[in-house]
Amino acid sequence: MRAEKRKKNAPKELARLQSILKTNTDAVMDEVKDIVTVVPADKVTEKKDSEGESKMDMDKQRSSKTLLDEHGQYPIWMNPRQRKRLKAKRCKGKNKNKPPKGLAW
Template identity: 55%
Template sequence: MSSHYLQGIKLKMAKSLRSKWKRKMRAEKRKKNAPKELIRLKQALSLDKKAEAVMTDIQEIATVVSADQIMEAASVAMGEVAVGEGKMDMDSKRNKKTLLDEHGQYPGWMNQRQAKKLKGKRLGKSGQGKKKKKGIAW
């Protein structure tokens, strides 16, 4: 079978009447809500009184910081990095080759299969000369 044929099979999945109807209705909903979303976006971006009211609502939920303050903080942070070493000190006690920390733990992002593979490599090196020969056991 050609790869184009297999790709065609993948594309034909989820084409039941129910899924077609759901896709159609989601598209209709997007069309219906588009003008409202556009107005809300314009309000958030504009500087008229309505937008200020929206910003006060947002300030109750989250901390609002102006763009000038962010730029100043970024420029100060860039200056500190240039002056400092620029090295992160988070995993300084982790072995770069085995990825183990001082407690013998692998990093949180590593899955069990990867950890098992690295453990096999690490333990396999210590017992390389002790492998049994394959053959008939009489």
């Protein structure tokens, strides 16, 4: 059914797309030139290359293994469930030396 509908509407769609392409694109560019100065792409890419050489500023030091920063906080983007899972994994081996509660015979 959809294929038949596409066949039926194909000439109308083609005419609509061609009319969009035939519109005067220079008129649109003239309006834009009044508002914005047009810069060639070469100059823009040169500026980006020179800016890319500088290193990213890192305010906080973060452990790559645990993702904790110097204050023991996880990143803001991390899901709370994932934080809980990592904390449980990190604390898993710490309590092995404790004797069990109750009577020790």
